[in-house]
Amino acid sequence: MRTYGKRFLRGAADKATKQAAESRDAVLWDILLSERVCRCKIQGSNELIIARFSQNWATVPEWAKPGQAVRIAHRGGVRGYIEVVGFGRAIPTPVSGSATPTPSTPDNAILAGCLLKAIPQTPGMSVYVTTGRARFSGVEYAVPAVAMATGSAFKMNMGMAMGDVAGVFNISAPSVGQFRYDLFSLSPSLVVTKTAGAAFTTVESKPTLPSGHLLIGYLLVRGGQTVITAADIGQSWSAPVPASIATTATDNGTAWNIVASVKDQYGNAIATPLGWNLAATIASGDGSIAPANGNTGSGSSFTFSYTEGTAGTLVNIEITLSQGDYYAYGQALLQL
Incomplete structure (x- = not known):
């Protein structure tokens, strides 16, 4: 009778070999994510060894950084297949060359600071940039403060602390109905600069960042603007649409003229070729208003007439625009 003991032993040995994982420490040199491989150096060698990493890596793990000690293994006892399996215990020493x-x-x-801000006190058509820290060519620098001196744009009544201001800039507004982006950047010589863009109306246009500069931010300036506040910093342009209705009421004795003007999101009057349809209703109080509805025509405003009711009453008249995708609201408060 034949026995199969040798065959069983040989099969068990082969199975154990395939399950074996010979491992050692290595230093991670670089990663080629698209190829799903990395290069490593091991103890006593200056050669770069190709090692694969798990197919489960959608992104490189936090610990897998160049210069990090990693553990590499010969999966399944196949010496030609090397894989990174986790942290290493120590960085190996090569025969020659650098160990890492x-x-x-x-x-x-820009590492810290260098923020574009509105003037906090007595605001006008000026902005300033704070001091901070920046890195150029691998070296960190402190962005210096400007002095408050005669002829400087930095004034005592602006409300900024000395030592916190890297630059103050006067801003000019474009023509009414136009917009402009001004770009603020930091040069390699640590000077904050302003680059004015071209005025535009319907197609957004931004100035180009000067070569070698770091971007601090953009300022959107509106046509006819007279003051820059914190709400203007970081604002992005979008096509003007009806956003609100401003009202002006004039008392003519027993009747009032109420002029309702449609404004866009920038506070400018906005018109449309077919005109805006406005409706007026008395939300509280008495009296009457005529007409109840009106169209602005080629302009941006329409005048309603209110006839007084009970003397001494506070009357609230609401004006609304609801046209297609647009909606806007305004009100007029009248003390009779």
Whole structure:
């Protein structure tokens, strides 16, 4: 009778070999994510070894950084297949050359501060940029403060602390109905600069960042604007649409003229070729208003007439615009 003991033993040995995972420490040199491989160096060698990493890596783990000690293994006992399996215990020492890769120069960047802000006290057509820290060519620098001196745009009554201001800039408004972006940037010589863009009406246009500069931010300036507040900082342009209705009421004795003007999101009067349809209703109080509905025509406003009711009454008249996708609201408060 034949026995199969040797065959069983051989099969068990082969199975154990395939399950074995010979491992050792290595230093991670670089990662080629698109190829699903990385390069490593091991103890006593200056050669770069190709090692694969788990197919479960959708992104590179936080610990897998160049210069990090990792553990590599020969999966299934196949010496030609090497895989990174996790943290290493120690960084190996090569026979020659560096034990770790040379760190790459970090990108130029603003690290802290350098914020574009509105003047906090006595605001007008000016903005300022705060001091901060920036990195150029791998070196960190402190962005210096400007002095408050005769002829400087930095004034005592602006409400900013000395030592916190890297630059103050006067802003000019474009013509009514136009918009403009002004760009603020930091040069390699640590000077904050302003680059004025071209005025536009219906197609957004931004100035180009000067070569070598770091972007601080953009300021959108509206046509006819007379003051810049904190609400204007960081504002982005969008096509003007009806956003509110401003009212002006004039007392003519027993009747009032109420002029309702349609404004866009920038506070400018806005018109449309077919005109805006406005409706007026008395929300509280008495009296009468005529007409109940009106169209602005080629302009942006319409005048309603209110006839007084009970003397001494506070009357609230609501004006609404509801036209297609647009809606706007306004009100007039009349003390009779």
